Amino acid sequence: MSDVDTWWRDVGNAALLGTARRPAPPLPDLGRAGVLGRSGESSREEALLDAAALGGAALRAGRRLDHADPPEAAPDDRRPVAPRRAVQLLELVMTQPPAGAQQRSALLAHWLGAADDAGCRVPHALLPTLLALATGARELRRPTAAVLDERGRWLAGLRDEWSWVADASAGAEARTASRRTGAAPRADDWARLPSTDRVTVLAGVRAHDPAAARELVRSTWATDAARDRRAHLDALRIALGPDDEPLLEDALDDRAASVRELAAELLDALPDSARAARMAARLRPLVQRTGLLGRGVEVRLPDEPDDAAVRDGLGKPPLRRSARGWWLEQLCAGAPLELWAELTGAGPVATVKRLTDAQATDALAGIRRAVRVRRDPEWAAALLDGGWDPTLVPALPRELRERAVLRRVDATSTKPHHAAAVIAAVEPPWSADYSVALVSRLRAAPQGSAIVVATMPYLVAGLHPAALDAVERWLESSGADQTLTTNLRHLLQFHSVKRSITEAFR
Structure with missing residues (x-):
């Protein structure tokens, strides 16, 4: 062991034990390096720090470089540089x-x-x-x-x-092509894509050519893992329609439970499908009118399902759920909503009000699911009359959707996080009128800074440029509230830079 090695070990011991118990060792002779100790008196602590700095530098200077062959030259770029x-x-x-x-x-x-x-x-x-x-x-x-x-x-x-x-x-090229033009990759290229890229490509193709996307799913269905089959099936939510029914019916017989459950969920969105007719046939005998004028509604729980019903989704219930209540919910989610007019003799508003018996909770849960996936505005409005449910808001027409959210914001303006959850029900980008009205309500809220902090992610994603003047005026009057001032300034800067980025590529 060299003198330098011994010295460096002693430096470590001094650091471990503390300079009160062991002082740093004196500097060794470093030969041609010509390093000298600090002139004049220095404390033990300073001497230890000097030694640690010198030793660290010596270790770096004395380390041999690893040998490496130079890399091959980079290929020529194929794209022009950004403006x-x-x-x-x-x-x-x-x-x-x-x-x-x-x-x-x-x-x-x-x-x-x-x-x-x-x-x-x-x-x-x-x-x-x-x-x-x-x-x-x-x-x-x-x-x-x-x-x-x-x-x-x-x-x-x-x-x-x-x-x-x-x-x-x-899969970068395939993702770009599918997003820009909806171009579907060749079957062999599709089969070689990583699983995560397939979902992105499938979504892009599906938005332009649903049939081509469906054929991509079918082309590798037999060899895909259950996780991939489920992910590909989930991408069919985009532009889901009657032409997808044969694939979804086949998926009801899939060997993986997760795929079967998703297929049943997607078929809930197709009220004219064969499965919807089968679910209606099972639900029909469970619902009957009551009262002298037939204005009451009574719903019975279903009996044990047969194999065909299990295939259609009446299987094992979730934890802590009544099996028969779950089966009723599944039937109501899968049957056509028009069936309720036949069974109750009333429209959505009256039907919702008449479902008051012990089974109403399960029946209404199934109806809500059907309304969500089918985006039925009349039923959504009827259910929202009975209580706020943000998952139903997207089913309303844009104007009614925005109006409902603004009313709810007024009711929750004293609870910032509740208001943020309400605002999240409107998907971005937002309309000009809605954006301006929302900024006005947020500005009038009693907890201005807290509500802006809570809603910032949605304001960033959705706010229409027409509302930025109102944000400017709010900023000018924000006073000494530093949190509010900072967030409003960031909001304006975000939209300004985003707009500049868009314009820079034109």
Whole structure:
């Protein structure tokens, strides 16, 4: 062991025991390095820190470099670099996010999507910073992989922490093509895509060509794992229609329970399907009118289901649920809503009011499920008259939906998190009138800063530009409330930068 090794071990012992018990050893002779100790008197603590700094530098200086062959040259990029103004905005968002660090990911995702739509790539100088950010934010990985181009993928291959790029890039071209034009990949290309990319591609194709997407699902159905079959089936929610019924009927016989359950759930959205008719036939004898004028409604619980009913979804109930109550809910969710007019002789509003017996809770739970997936506005309005249910709001026409949410915001303005849950019921982007009216109500709320903090994610995602003037006026009158001022300023900056990004790619 050399004198330097012995000295470094003694430095460690002094640090472990404390300088009160053992002082730092004197510096060894470092030869040509010419390092001398501190001139004058110094405390034991300073001597130990000096020794630790010197020893650390000596370790780094004396370490031999690992031998590595130079990497092969990067292939030529195939995409043009993003426009200069867009590059400036990207650098701003990554290094000095104008709307606060919390909104950086949303702005980056918008930039990356706009760049991909324009067929552009990230400039080389910004690749390391973007790769580092996407490494820490999983939601940015796929959008990032789509715009790295050849040089970016080459660079990512040189560092272990960027190894995720290889998987994220595998289906980048197919994802981009399906999102832009709805182009379906060839069957063999589809079969080779990673599972996570298949779902993205399927959603893009489904939005443009439902039949082509359905054929992609069928092409690998026999060999896909249960998890993939379920994920692919779930993508059929987009543009779900009668042509999907044969595939869903086949899925009712799938060997995996999770696939069978999802198939039954999707068939709930098809009131003219054969399964809906079978569920109606089972429900019909359980409902009868009561009273002298037949204005009452009594619902009986179903008996033990046969094999055909189990196939249609009347299987094992969830934990802590009555089996017969669950079966009734399943029947009401799967049968056509029009059946209730036949059984009760009344419309949705009267039917909801007449369902008051012991089984009403299970029956109404099934009806709610049917209304959600079929987006029936008349039934949604009838159920909302009986109590707030945010899951029913999307079934209303846009104007009624926004009006219902604004009324509910007025009723919950003293409870910021409740108000935020109400606002979440309207999907972004929002209309101009609704955005302006919502800002007015939030401004009038007694807990202004708290309600803005709670609703910030929805304001960022949904607010129409027409409401930004109202936000400006609110900011000007926010006074000494620093939390409110900061959040309103971030909201304005977010929408300003987002608009600038969009314009920079035009």
